[in-house]
Amino acid sequence: MSEKITAELRTEFGKGAARRIRREHKVPAVVYGHGNEPIHLTLPGHDTMMAIKHGGANALLELDIDGTAQLALTKQVQVDPVRRVLEHVDFVAVKRGEKVTVDVPIVVVGEAVRDTLVVTENATVQVEAEATHIPESFEVDIAGAEAGTQFLASELALPSGTTLLTDPETLIVNVTAAQEADLGETDTDAAEDEAAAEGATAEEAAGAAEGESAEGGDEE
Missing domain, CATH: 2.170.120.20 (Ribosomal protein L25, C-terminal domain)
Structure with a gap:
């Protein structure tokens, strides 16, 4: 069962942009797959952390990207070793079935x-x-x-x-x-x-x- 998360398209990149995103308690993320260009996103930090914890090693999230639903399978999660908060998440786009x-x-x-x-x-x-x-x-x-x-x-x-x-x-x-x-x-x-x-x-x-x-x- 997938967890629903509202995502924002990200237009700023680099370490500086990532730090600004994290200061707002959000998480930079990327969705790969299906032959499409990678989709760069910003996700709500707490909700994303809880969804990944609940889903386990292969958490499946339903990302709402500008009103379009995209199923995304968690592939790599980076966590701050001290503060234990999400720093970055890589997803793979999947389809039902x-x-x-x-x-x-x-x-x-x-x-x-x-x-x-x-x-x-x-x-x-x-x-x-x-x-x-x-x-x-x-x-x-x-x-x-x-x-x-x-x-x-x-x-x-x-x-x-x-x-x-x-x-x-x-x-x-x-x-x-x-x-x-x-x-x-x-x-x-x-x-x-x-x-x-x-x-x-x-x-x-x-x-x-x-x-x-x-x-x-x-x-x-």
Whole structure:
């Protein structure tokens, strides 16, 4: 479902113009696609931020551009790392019923059995879906999963009209025994113990050498 946003055509460009737009709590944006020239827009900052948050990674917005509705799929979002506000948004123009290729995030739910390590091997999968029916995410339920359990892309529940483009044999989530993850720490601990032992031996040797030197000095 698309969120409706009123957009203004933008005629000023460059960093100075972008800063002026942001000072007014608005966002510069561009819509690409369908063989047309890019459309440069100014969008309301708060409404656009909320629409993108609500729509997720592949938010679909219905932009009202001078009274003409344009469906736009979010492709790239730039956010200020400090103030956490939108700085710029790139969209791709789409049409109702049109198929688009998107990366959909994986969400892991539930808890595996104790003493296991759950690793998300691939955080997204690529699918083809109708522009107005893009899945927000795919859930992988690991409740009660034991060590050795693997979840493949082919096991994801896809809604009607959505086609998996990622290799079906792609490993999405891997559940392993926790001690397997501790092997690296064990090796590190062993290496640290060995280094400590070598250091102690070196100190003892140095001490012995100093003792011998002192004895030699007494003889002189």
